[in-house]
Amino acid sequence: MNGHQHESQDRYGDEQVPGEVHDRLRAAAASARPSGPVAPVLRAAVRRRRRQRAAGAGVLASALVAGVVGVAVALPGGGQGVDPAAAPETSTSSPTRAPQGGAFTCSTESRVFGETPPIPDLEEQQRLVRSLSQGHFRRISAYAVRHAEPTALGVVALVIGSEQLARQSLTRLGVALVESYDASAADAGVDDHGQVQQVLQWQLEPVVREVQTATRGIPGDAGIALWQEAGAVLLQWKTPVPDEVQALAGSRDNGVEVIVEGVTYSRADVRDAQARLEAWLQGSGRRDDWSSAYGCADGSGLVVGMVPGAADEPGLAAEIEAAVGMPVLVVPEERPVEMLPQEDVER
Amino acid sequence: MDAGFEEFVEAETPRLLGLAYALTGDPHDAWDLVQEALVRVCMRWHRLADQNPGGYARTTLVRLNVDRLRRLRRELLPGRVPDAPAPVIVDESLDPWLLDALGTLTPHQRAAVVLRCVDDLDHAGIAARLGCSVGTARSHLSRGLARIRDAAAQHEEVRR
Known part of the structure; x- marks a missing residue:
């Protein structure tokens, strides 16, 4: 038994790390180093990410414009409105094309990363948060509220001291979730x-597991995502959504909402399209111009990243669409950068 | 890129690579994780610069690794050339038996074991990195270590 093992045992009781494992992991970690300068690679990677984001923002702006046009057309008719109370749990997305058969567009990032739905009882929650940060609730003998904020699942309070007593008294006041503050x-x-956000994630994770278990083996899965800002789990499924999948939509006991969203293509469809794209890239000699391929966030097609310059070629999207069999959005994206070995950099 | 961020990158990358290699056992995967974590730090640099960018980077890296198998977006990227040199140099590679043993752990268990050994974190520190409760972190570590101890004992028997 070596010194490390003694140290681990003394400090952590029975959680003894075998000395050899401890030493080898530390030695391996300490011996790792980049094989070339990192900053230039990072600069290129950040540039690539910013381009991706810009492409996403541009696509979103187009979609918003299309949405506004749609509303302007529908309102004068008077009979096209949707009663919110009668709105179905399932929303459906479909491929979006500009009028007169223009280029296909879709969102490149899931709305769970960009959308924050309004909190219906926000003012009430804010009042409660203010009361927690003032007066005797701020510090009593058994616990203190270290931080509290309104969320889609109600006020979350992080406390120091007795979590149990805090939970008993704060939930009576209307606080939805009480957890220990982690210093x-x-x-x-x-x-x-x-x-x-982490506390919200703990509420969402059991619901994700429940949904995954319930949908195991049913074809059409298009993705599942935690949506903390909405207190929801977003389940995307290829339309027509099977009844047993649709039945999962709705609220759970802890307030978490399951949103079932019907989309055009499943993950399996996207994988098939990716495989066909690879074959097309190989056959057309365009592999060096290609940087990435992934499904549209709304399940309506395929996003294909091509190096700046190649991405602007007229007719390229249509050519790829014909090869992969689904709508394609071509975005300019630099290729991922790998680090060069040191000897190549020095040469 | 901000000069402060470049300094941060030069100083922090070796430690991040070490952690990433211990988590993945693969130099390419380690570099991918480090690159993604650093890009995320860069995108938030103006807010993180005065706080704890190193902690943020390490937490991001650990969580990215846990999430690798359940990523929302399955991205297809140009394939790696099989003979391309690894972007990371590791002088003390992990033994195959240890790699195999770590490979039998769940992503959370493996992260807990690595964070205990490499970063010398206690339960609260592991919980903060993984984004779970202290009790859950204790459970991940305990189960992970139990499996590693079994594997180490078997390896010891084979060597005799």
């Missing part, structure tokens, strides 16, 4: 809001 989270780069 070490700041060292991990997680701020107070990040801790609240």
Whole structure:
């Protein structure tokens, strides 16, 4: 038994790390280093990410314009409105084309990353948060509220001291979720809001598992995502959505909403299209111009990243569409960068 | 890129690579994780610069690794050339038996074991990195270590 093992045993009781494992993991970690300068590679990677984001924002702007045009056309008719109370649980997305057969567009990032639905009882929650940060609720003998904020699932309070007593008294006041404040989270780069997001994630994860278990083996899966800002789990499924999948939509006991969204293409469809794209790239000699391929976030087609310059070629999207068999959005994207070995950099 | 961020990258990359290699056992995967974590730090640099960008990067890296198998977006990228040199140099590679043993752990268990060994974190620190409760972190670590101990004992028997 070596020194490390003794140290681990002394400090952590029965959680003994075998000395050899401990030493080898530390030695491997300590011996790892980049094989070339990192900053130039990072600069290229950040540029690539910014281009991706810009492409996503551009696509979103087009979609919003199309949406506004649609509303302007529908309102004068008077009979096209949708009664919110009668709106179905399932929303359906479909391929979007500009009028007169223009280029296909779709969102490149899931709305769970960009959309924050309004909190219906926000003012009430804000009042409660203010009351928690003032007066005797801020510090009583058994616990103290370290941080509280409104969320889609109600007010989340992070406390120090007795979590149990805090939960008993704070839930009576209307606080939805009470968890211990983690003082070490700041060292991990997680701020107070990040801790609240984590608490929301704990509420969503069991629902994700429930949905995954219930849908196992049913064809048409198009993706599942945690949506903390909405207190929801977003399940995308290829239309027509089977009844047993549709039946999962709705609220759970902890307030988490399952949103079932019908989409045009499943993950399996996207994988098939990716495989056909690879064959087309090989056959057409365009492999060096290609940077990535992934499904549209709304399940309506395929996003194909091509290097800037190639991406602007007229007719390229149509050519790829014909090869892969689904609508294609071509976006300019630099190729992923790998680091060069040191000897190549020095040459 | 901000000069402060470039300094941060040069200083922090070796440690991040070490953690990523211990988590993945593969130099290419380690580099992918480090690159993605650093890109995310860069995109938030103006907010993180005065806080704890190193902690944020390590937490992001650990969570990215856990999420690798359940990513929302399945991205197809140009394939790696099989003979291309690894972008990362590792002088002390992990033994195959240890790689196999780590490979039998769940992503959370493996992260807990690595964070204990490499970063010397206690339960609260592991919980913060993984984004779980302290009790859950304790459970991941305990189960992960139990499996690793079994594998180490078997390896020891084979060597005799």
